Amino acid sequence: MNRRDFLLAALANGTLAAAPAAFAATPLEGAATRKQTGSLQLDWSAKSDRTSIYLSTDPDAPRSAMRLIKANITGGTLDLPTPTTPRPYFLLTTRSGGQTRVAERLLPLAGGRNFRDLGGYRTTDGRQVRWGRIYRSGVMSSLTHADMDYLSKLGVSVICDLRSPQERSGEPTPFQTAAGPKVIAFDYDMASSMGGLARATTKAEAVKVFADAYVQFIDLLTPHYTDLFARLAAGEAPLAMNCSAGKDRTGMGAALVLSVLGVPRETIIADYALTQTYTPPAYYKKQMAQGPKGSGSGGLTSEQAQAFARMPAEVLDVILGSDPAVMREALATVDRDHGGPLALAKARLGLTDSRISQLRKTYLV
Numbered sequence: 001m002n003r004r005d006f007l008l009a010a011l012a013n014g015t016l017a018a019a020p021a022a023f024a025a026t027p028l029e030g031a032a033t034r035k036q037t038g039s040l041q042l043d044w045s046a047k048s049d050r051t052s053i054y055l056s057t058d059p060d061a062p063r064s065a066m067r068l069i070k071a072n073i074t075g076g077t078l079d080l081p082t083p084t085t086p087r088p089y090f091l092l093t094t095r096s097g098g099q100t101r102v103a104e105r106l107l108p109l110a111g112g113r114n115f116r117d118l119g120g121y122r123t124t125d126g127r128q129v130r131w132g133r134i135y136r137s138g139v140m141s142s143l144t145h146a147d148m149d150y151l152s153k154l155g156v157s158v159i160c161d162l163r164s165p166q167e168r169s170g171e172p173t174p175f176q177t178a179a180g181p182k183v184i185a186f187d188y189d190m191a192s193s194m195g196g197l198a199r200a201t202t203k204a205e206a207v208k209v210f211a212d213a214y215v216q217f218i219d220l221l222t223p224h225y226t227d228l229f230a231r232l233a234a235g236e237a238p239l240a241m242n243c244s245a246g247k248d249r250t251g252m253g254a255a256l257v258l259s260v261l262g263v264p265r266e267t268i269i270a271d272y273a274l275t276q277t278y279t280p281p282a283y284y285k286k287q288m289a290q291g292p293k294g295s296g297s298g299g300l301t302s303e304q305a306q307a308f309a310r311m312p313a314e315v316l317d318v319i320l321g322s323d324p325a326v327m328r329e330a331l332a333t334v335d336r337d338h339g340g341p342l343a344l345a346k347a348r349l350g351l352t353d354s355r356i357s358q359l360r361k362t363y364l365v
Helices: 003-013 145-153 165-170 195-199 203-220 222-233 249-261 265-278 281-289 302-309 313-320 324-338 341-348 353-363
Strands: 030-034 040-044 051-056 067-073 077-080 089-094 099-102 134-137 158-161 182-184 239-242
Touching: 030 089, 030 099, 040 089, 040 099, 067 077, 134 249, 158 222, 195 203, 203 222, 203 249, 203 313, 203 324, 222 239, 222 249, 222 341, 222 353, 239 249, 249 265, 249 324, 249 341, 249 353, 265 324, 281 302, 281 313, 302 313, 324 341, 341 353
Parallel strands: 134 239, 158 182, 158 239
Antiparallel strands: 030 040, 040 077, 051 067, 051 089, 089 099
């Protein structure tokens, strides 16, 4: 499923948050997708409402400082010959009063893996997460010099690397030895949290075991997530968090951040599921078939690749994918055991009501 299809399906089935009562008359959602031709396709939900589109290279530019590129158009879709750099940001406004800010979710990086922006999501009170402030990603070892320059120009100042020491040494982040963002990491043993996966024999078992592992990440990565929130609270942004695939440890980190910012549960789950659009299980199966780590295995050791090869296909698809059921189950467990992500963040990750209020003031618009 491509990004446009995901957006339209999400709008239809409700996985994108509906606007609150004050915005109910003119809800507006949108997406920007880079096409293979190089053009950028804008899609928005108010197809029949007359919509004006403004452009800026500043994600927070007021409308008065943006360039009007289309006025009073209908249809809900538009192709624009827009370059990737400097990064374009759009403001869409409708005649009936709706508006939304839109940018590319997936960054156009030649060597990136699932490197995307957490901006644009609606909160329960109708605000949006600011674009260009918080990113999530997979391993960065294949970033090209042009990619690194692109990220530096976006102002990325901190990378919170959630990987284990073995992963970091096997596929080092290039910014560790080059000018650019500072890389923050903590040591731990990854094996203890994933041992149950080998026992799963059905999809349902795999979803449950994988969701349990996600909850265990909260204990395993408490220093990482605590540091992540502390840096966001201190205004150390733009910031990126990453692990290997950018879906499991990073997925839980993103879910916690979006929850604290007030993004609805189904939107958080939909964001998690996007990884399967950008890096589907078939991608990792192909990488695994090419050989052990160091020759394109997607960050897996030869032992891990062999273990995965022995698993039932439906179990492997859950582990390599981002089935929404996994995150839904994991967050339900957080609700049951910790009173929800917000309560957990206050009890375990150094947040207070005042700090949460400040985070929302800083990262919502």
